[in-house]
Amino acid sequence: MCVGAGPAGLYFAISAKLRDAGHEITVLERDPPAATYGWGVVYWDDLLDVLYRNDPESAREVSARSVLWQDQEVRVHGACGEQTAYFGGYGYSMSRASLLGVLARRASQLGVDVQYGHHVEDLSTLPEADLLVAADGANSRIRRHHEEFGTRIDVGLNPYIWLGTDQVFDSFVFSFEQTSAGWIWFHAYPSVAGISTCIVECSPQTWQALGLDLLGPDEGVQLLEGTFQRALDGHRLFNRSRGAPANWQHFTHVTNETWYHGATVLVGDAAHTTHFTLGSGTRLALIDAVVLAHSLRENLEVEDALREYDCHRRAELHPVQAAARTSMAWFEHVDQYLDRDAVSFAHAMSVRHGGQSPWHHQLHLATQIAAVRTARRAFATGRRWYLARRRGERNTTSRVRRLLER
Structure with missing residues (x-):
């Protein structure tokens, strides 16, 4: 039994059925099939490698519905006008609705019973099952029912809102805007044809000074x-x-002392959250699902499987969550760095997690040169082709050409 038909719940069902x-x-989801919150999700080649090894059928659909973004731009609109700095790298993104549609169809194809519009108000009403997978998000009702998980919840300072825009970005863009009330910024990336995801964030002081705490959804978007x-x-x-309009939120950082109790196990955001500035939430949820399904296959006893999953994944997540907390804290104090020029500011952003190589600063300075960025993109194109061929993607050459033309 799995509660929650997000990426973690659906992909666990797929992975377990394949094994x-x-x-x-049975997967129980409170919302109707077409409902989802948010816009796009981002991921990288390492996740595609995992998906192709685990289930090539759904991996091909995910890949086909994804778009490529190349490079990262940091735009600063301040008193001195507009300045832009650049990071290298590339990634993929797709709409959250498309991802859930792919996973739901694949789960049903494999014989999983996915039931929508099923509200779980009382856990005692759930049918008996050998295993209960809590994939019901950061505010997991199942997790709250058990103190044994040792849950800790920390709430971030900055309000943020997850929006969409018909401005199509080819890069992952960070845009910082200075207003009379303080700095406000967005993180944007393409998510589906004609639409980009746009996450707006600011300090609580700026949010209140702009009146965003008092404006309705439509008035706030106009501002x-x-x-x-x-x-x-x-x-x-x-x-x-x-469905309903997006609301301003404060990020909820969830950690647990253990991810299982008895025959109940946590996956995805129910087990852990990572700040959106790290861009790893969906990737980590899908890997949770694969590891849990693998542990259940390798161990005869459910308790042994859950213990192995808990030990393995919590150890892997510890440094990731530490980096996410650091990233969240950096953006909560971003005004301390915005008096710098864009290149220096972008460098401070790029090293906010620590642990950078000695030549990182020199590479960052070189990346500001257009010819260097062109060379890095050409190298990245070759790398994408090689990785796609290695994992067995079909029509690799035409796919890479299509992505390159975006």
Whole structure:
């Protein structure tokens, strides 16, 4: 039994069925099939490697519905005008709705019983099962029911809101805007044809001074459109992905002393959260699902499987969550760095996790040169081709060409 049809819950069901088709797996989801919060999710080649090894069928669909972003831009609109700095690298993104659609179809194809509109108000009403997988998010009702998990919840300082825009970005863009009330910024990346994800963040003081704490959803979006008019090139912002409008939130950092109790186990955001500035939440949830399914296959006893999963994944997540906390704290004090020029500011952003190589600063300075960025993109194109061929993607050459043309 799995509660929650997000990426973690659906992909666990897929992974477990692939390892033993005899498993009877039911996934309960409170929302209707078409409902999802947010816009896009980001990932990198390492996740595609995992997906292709685990289930090539769904991996091909994920890959086909993804878009490529190349390089990262840091744009600073301050008193001295607009300045831009650059990072290298590339990644993939896709709409959250498309990802859930791919996983739901694959799960049903494998014989998983996915039930939507099923609210779990009382855990005692759940059918008996050998295993209960809590994939019901950061505010997990199942997790709250058991003090034994040793849950700790820390709430971030900065308010943020997850929006969409019809401004299509080719890069991952960080745009910082100085207002009379203070700095406000967004993190944006392409997520589906014609639409980009746009996560707006600011300090609590700026949020209140701009009146965003008092404005309704539509009025707030209009204010943000005006604030980011230059960065959005006059394009619109959307606060409704599917269903209710997006609301301002404070990030919830979830940790647990253990990820299982009895025959109940946590996966995805129910077990751990990582700040959106790290961009790893979906990737980590999917890997949780694979590791849990693998542990269940390798161990005859459920308790042994859950112990192995808990030990393995919590150890892996510790440094990731530490980096995410550091990233969140850096953005909570970002005004301490915004008096610098864009290149120096971007370098401070790039080393916010620590542990950089001695030549990182020199590479960062070189990346500001257009010819160097062109060379890095050419190298990245070759790397994508090699990795795609290695994992057995079909039509590798045409796919890489199509991504390169974006």
